[in-house]
Amino acid sequence: MVRRLTLTFDNGPTSGVTELVLGELARRGILATFFVVGRDLLRKGNRELVQQAKDAGHRIGNHTMTHDVQFGTTADPDVPRQQISVAQEVLADLAEPEKLFRPWGGGGILGPDLLSTAAVELMRREGYTCVLWNSVPHDWEDATGWVDRALADIRKQDWTVLVLHDIRGGAMDHLGDFLDRVLADGVQIVQELPAECTPIRGGEVIGKLEDLVTDIPAATH
């Protein structure tokens, strides 16, 4: 059985880093998905950088508006709209027809703080696909060690959805080496997402959510 890898890059774009990532991917004919924070897209030059990624064939997803509030930790019923719908409006035509939303995991943690009943309701109502992960090698705090951790995850899973970050810190300097080792291992790098990591698909709940949701009701309109 051929093992598969779906590559995702969060928290960008970052001038000087995202270009490097795009170059390493293009050199090897690899397509990925970039999860962008809405607020960052409003910074000068960033929209053009994300457009460049989209034009190269990468998928662009929504990674919240401000990347600083977890749905399960706030009683404010308007947070899902602020973090999901507003960011999607900022993404506008950069976004995929399939609206991809990746919640902020506060360090990659898949736990009850990740979502709220209100956030799930909004994703169902507005037809989002919720994109989670099964490998977080902590590239943001270990610029070199992440490579071996990611390779270990990929070797033990049939289909890995890997979270990397196109941010400063030097981790992406090792992306080319990492990709060469993945390819040498015979792993197939794909852009599709496994059902296991998308508990909500196009607004339909297809996976288990119970350990990921805190009960916070939606705003009444």
Ligand SMILES: [Zn+2]
């Ligand atoms: Zn993030």
